[in-house]
Amino acid sequence: MDELREKCPWDKKQNIHTLRQQTIEETYELADAITDKDWNAIKEELGDLLLHVIFYSKIATEENKFTFNEVIDTICEKLIKRHPHIYGNVKVKDEEDVKKNWEQIKLGEGKKSVLSGVPKSLPAMVKAMRIQEKAKQVGFEWTTKEQVWEKVEEEKLELLEAVDSGNEERIEDEAGDLFFSVINYVRFLKVDAENALELTNKKFIKRFTKMEETVNKKGLNLSEMTLSEMDAIWNEIKKQNNQI
Numbered sequence: 001m002d003e004l005r006e007k008c009p010w011d012k013k014q015n016i017h018t019l020r021q022q023t024i025e026e027t028y029e030l031a032d033a034i035t036d037k038d039w040n041a042i043k044e045e046l047g048d049l050l051l052h053v054i055f056y057s058k059i060a061t062e063e064n065k066f067t068f069n070e071v072i073d074t075i076c077e078k079l080i081k082r083h084p085h086i087y088g089n090v091k092v093k094d095e096e097d098v099k100k101n102w103e104q105i106k107l108g109e110g111k112k113s114v115l116s117g118v119p120k121s122l123p124a125m126v127k128a129m130r131i132q133e134k135a136k137q138v139g140f141e142w143t144t145k146e147q148v149w150e151k152v153e154e155e156k157l158e159l160l161e162a163v164d165s166g167n168e169e170r171i172e173d174e175a176g177d178l179f180f181s182v183i184n185y186v187r188f189l190k191v192d193a194e195n196a197l198e199l200t201n202k203k204f205i206k207r208f209t210k211m212e213e214t215v216n217k218k219g220l221n222l223s224e225m226t227l228s229e230m231d232a233i234w235n236e237i238k239k240q241n242n243q244i
Contacts, residue, residue, distance in 0.1 A: 001051075001058050016059055023052045035198050081105065103137040114138055125194050128183045145188040152181045210237050 004011040026048045033041035057068035082105050084090035085098065092098050103114050111117065114137060118130045135141065142148045159174040186193040211233050215222055222230065 001054050005058055005062075014055065014059070016056060019052060019055060023049075026052060035195055035202075099133075100137045103134065123194070125179075125183060125197065128180055129187055129193055132184050132187055142184075142188070145185065148181070148185045148188050152178070152185050155181045207234065207237055 006012075026045065030042065030045035030049060033045050053071070054068060057066070057071050060066045061068070080087045082102050083098075084101065084105075085092040090101060092101065106117060107114065114134045115131060118127060118134065122130065142151070155174065155178040159171070159178050162170040162174040165171075183193045186196065211230065212222060214233055214237065215225070215230075
């Protein structure tokens with residue numbers, strides 16, 4: 001990095017703002033690799049992210065803000081402080097106790113809300129999961145998954161009522177409430193809602209492109225077919241290979 005920063009015209013021009021978008025893209029590429037369970041890709045994407053950590057640290061050193069070693073020292077100090085059950089005398093029963101202690105320690109560090117650590121720029125679904133998980137750590141949580149499902153049913157009815165009213169603002173509001181409740185239910189099942197939806201996205205893309213290929217081989221055009229005709233081909237593809 002020292003050599004690139006000195007000799008490469010592109011690397012010389014970069015700053016924390018120009019790198020920001022690329023860092024976001026690299027993070028999503030890592031997320032894709034994890035969803036696909038592609039270990040070679042995970043290895044490569046971790047390297048790309050590490051490069052960004054080193055790049056930001058190099059820029060910070062040039063600006064006399066901090067060094068790469070200080071980045072490492074800071075996270076080590078944080079981990080020690082937030083794991084008193086390992087590096088102190090605190091007793092915990094399970095991972096939930098660990099999470100609760102973590103949030104209490106963060107509040108003791110000056111954070112005004114347990115939700116203040118949720119990044120504003122997180123994708124909405126990931127943000128919903130983080131909000132729910134953090135609220136849980138202070139006891140704001142349903143007791144059973146059945147209670148959560150009752151809330152899903154309640155929000156579904158409220159959305160249908162909003163649809164009947166024709167009020168677009170209310171429809172949007174109730175749709176958001178329903179999404180939030182479904183995410184909460186899925187979280188209770190210990191399923192990653194974001195990853196589950198992405199797996200469904202990938203499955204749909206595979207099946208749809210296979211349907212396009214099938215239709216093209218028959219010399220037909222999707223836009224000229226009826227929904228029932230397309231649905232018949234779709235169901236046939238599902239029967240041929242449930243993994244598609």
